[in-house]
Amino acid sequence: xxxxxxxxxxxxxxxxxxxxxxxxxxxxxxxxxxxxxxxxxxxxxxxxxxxxxxxxxxxxxxxxxxxxxxxxxxxxxxxxxxxxxxxxxxxxxxxxxxxxxxxxxxxxxxxxxxxxxxxxxxxxxxxxxxxxxxxxxxxxxxxxxxxxxxxxxxxxxxxxxxxxxxxxxxxxxxxxxxxxxxxxxxxxxxxxxxxxxxxxxxxxxxxxxxxxxxxxxxxxxxxxxxxxxxxxxxxxxxxxxxxxxxxxxxxxxxxxxxxxxxxxxxxxxxxxxxxxxxxxxxxxxxxxxxxxxxxxxxxxxxxxxxxxxxxxxxxxxxxxxxxxxxxxxxxxxxxxxxxxxxxxxxxxxxxxxxxxxxxxxxxxxxxxxxxxxxxxxxxxxxxxxxxxxxxxxxxxxxxxxxxxxxxxxxxxxxx
Numbered sequence: 004x005x006x007x008x009x010x011x012x013x014x015x016x017x018x019x020x021x022x023x024x025x026x027x028x029x030x031x032x033x034x035x036x037x038x039x040x041x042x043x044x045x046x047x048x049x050x051x052x053x054x055x056x057x058x059x060x061x062x063x064x065x066x067x068x069x070x071x072x073x074x075x076x077x078x079x080x081x082x083x084x085x086x087x088x089x090x091x092x093x094x095x096x097x098x099x100x101x102x103x104x105x106x107x108x109x110x111x112x113x114x115x116x117x118x119x120x121x122x123x124x125x126x127x128x129x130x131x132x133x134x135x136x137x138x139x140x141x142x143x144x145x146x147x148x149x150x151x152x153x154x155x156x157x158x159x160x161x162x163x164x165x166x167x168x169x170x171x172x173x174x175x176x177x178x179x180x181x182x183x184x185x186x187x188x189x190x191x192x193x194x195x196x197x198x199x200x201x202x203x204x205x206x207x208x209x210x211x212x213x214x215x216x217x218x219x220x221x222x223x224x225x226x227x228x229x230x231x232x233x234x235x236x237x238x239x240x241x242x243x244x245x246x247x248x249x250x251x252x253x254x255x256x257x258x259x260x261x262x263x264x265x266x267x268x269x270x271x272x273x274x275x276x277x278x279x280x281x282x283x284x285x286x287x288x289x290x291x292x293x294x295x296x297x298x299x300x301x302x303x304x305x306x307x308x309x310x311x312x313x314x315x316x317x318x319x320x321x322x323x324x325x326x327x328x329x330x331x332x333x334x335x336x337x338x339x340x341x342x343x344x345x346x347x348x349x350x351x352x353x354x355x356x357x358x359x360x361x362x363x364x365x366x367x368x369x370x371x372x373x374x375x376x377x378x379x380x381x382x383x384x385x386x387x388x389x390x391x392x393x394x395x396x397x398x399x400x401x402x403x404x405x406x407x408x409x410x411x412x413x414x415x416x417x418x
Contacts, residue, residue, distance in 0.1 A: 006266040010274025014248070015282055027244075028286040032237040033293055039353065040229035040297065051084045051124040052099060053160060054114040059090060060134040062171055069167045070127075084124060084160075089114060118148050125149040125160040137175045143168070230294030231380035232352035235373045236343055237290070238283045238318045243339030245279045245322035246329040254332070272415070280319040287311055302383035306390040310383070313397055314376045317404040321372075323411030350374035368399075375399040 018024045055070065057063035067088050074084040087099035089110040095101055100122075104113050114126035128146030130136065136143045145168060149160055252261075261271055291301065291311070301307045325342065329335035347353060349363070350373030356364055367374040379396035382388035 006270040007274040007277060010261075010271055011278035011281065014275055014278035018248075018278075018282060027237070028241060028282065029289055032233050032286070032290055036226070036229045036233035036290065036294070037297070039233060040226035052087050052117075052122070053084050053125050053127060054087045054089055054099075054117060054123050055127040055129070056089050056110045056114060057129040058131040058133060060131075062134040062137055062175070063129045066129060066133070066167055066171060069170060070163060073163045073167065084163075087123070115148060118150055121150055127160075127164055137172060138179070140176075140179070143172075226294055226297045226299050227381075227384045228355060230290060230297065230299055231384075232347070232373070232377055234287050234290040234294075235314060235318075235350075235376050236347035236352045238287050238315055239321060239343035239346060239373070240340065241283050241286060242279055242315075242318035242322035243325050243343060245275065245319070246326035246335035246339050247332055248275070248279075249326045250329060250332045250335045276319055276323060279322060280315060283318055284312065284315045287315055299384065302387055303389045306379075306383055306388065306393055309390060309397065310376065310379050310393060310400075313400045313404070314372065317372050317400050317407065320404045320407035320411065323415060324407045327411045327414035346371040346373050351377040372400055372403040375403075 053070070053074065055067055057067060067086060071086040074082060074086050076083050085096065085098045087095050087101065089101065089104060092099075092101040092104050104110065111126075111128065114123070114128075117123040118126050126146075126148045128148075130144060133143060135141075145164060147161060147164060262268060288311070291307075295301065321342070322339075325335065325338050329338055349367045350356070350371030351359075351367070352373050356367065356374065356377065359367075364374075375396040379388075379393040382392050382396075386392075
């Protein structure tokens with residue numbers, strides 16, 4: 004054990020003596036995560052559009068009005084969303100950008116295209132018989148199309164649509180029930196409905212929503228996205244530097260002299276790996292600490308510690324695998340930079356994975372351990388998850404670690 008610690012701490016001292024190592028470990032990742040976190044946090048609270056198609060009957064128009072009131076609510080000074088009524092394009096705001104809607108094109112096709120092209124958050128279609136169906140007590144089918152690969156947007160839009168529908172339906176049901184009991188006429192029904200709608204409008208229950216990032220961004224944006232993402236990427240980059248270390252030490256005959264010392268070769272290899280693991284772990288901890296200063300709330304501390312240690316172990320195993328195939332310093336540098344730079348965006352380190360195509364998300368789960376770490380960080384940060392909630396992610400990281408270590412141990416040679 005003493006030999007392993009000696010090798011590990013010697014390697015740490017040698018690397019920290021180089022100015023470039025400190026820049027790569029701390030300076031560059033901190034600058035990147037602040038820059039990306041600031042940009043994505045601002046982008047995460049931009050106003051989106053919801054296109055709606057309705058037949059013009061009174062309750063449908065009220066549906067549009069109420070949904071528009073929901074969208075007018077603000078988060079960090081920005082409206083939640085803009086409602087664009089395609090049934091009356093000339094009366095909509097400039098934000099709706101309905102210039103492309105021609106008389107020859109159906110509103111439904113136009114709305115669908117805007118959602119598919121990610122120009123609108125969603126398209127809502129009310130049936131032509133919306134008022135009649137509600138007043139007759141028939142089931143109302145509201146069409147809702149949301150952006151693919153955006154579960155957060157889908158859940159939020161569906162929540163607002165259901166809330167507005169429940170408000171209108173509740174007022175109609177109450178008015179019908181009271182009118183039938185009182186044997187009233189249509190004027191009586193209208194008065195009761197107005198009173199019921201006014202009661203809904205008072206909002207007897209108010210919900211105050213807070214966010215877990217200092218930017219107030221939506222889930223998957225801001226520093227809650229960039230800090231663990233960029234941190235994970237640079238942990239991979241720094242762990243991959245292990246390949247360059249082995250090649251350089253071979254060229255300088257430092258490794259050969261170390262092999263001649265009276266200690267098992269396994270202790271040398273384990274010491275090198277442990278030293279790189281500690282360096283990467285220290286870098287990761289510093290970046291997470293900076294994230295805390297920026298307002299990120301990490302959630303369950305036990306789950307966070309296990310996740311960070313396991314991901315760093317996985318990155319170290321990847322460094323061994325790269326060292327097993329690199330035969331020159333330039334080759335080690337190229338492979339050691341290319342692999343993390345592919346795994347990072349593929350796994351959601353640069354942007355939320357849910358905004359990418361489904362095919363990319365599927366591939367990322369098989370090729371990038373960052374996919375699983377980012378998902379686990381998101382569970383802890385945004386949903387208050389615990390260690391139990393991220394066990395599948397930890398299991399996936401263990402599998403990646405085992406594969407990388409097995410390949411590296413099979414191919415790697417000290418001499």
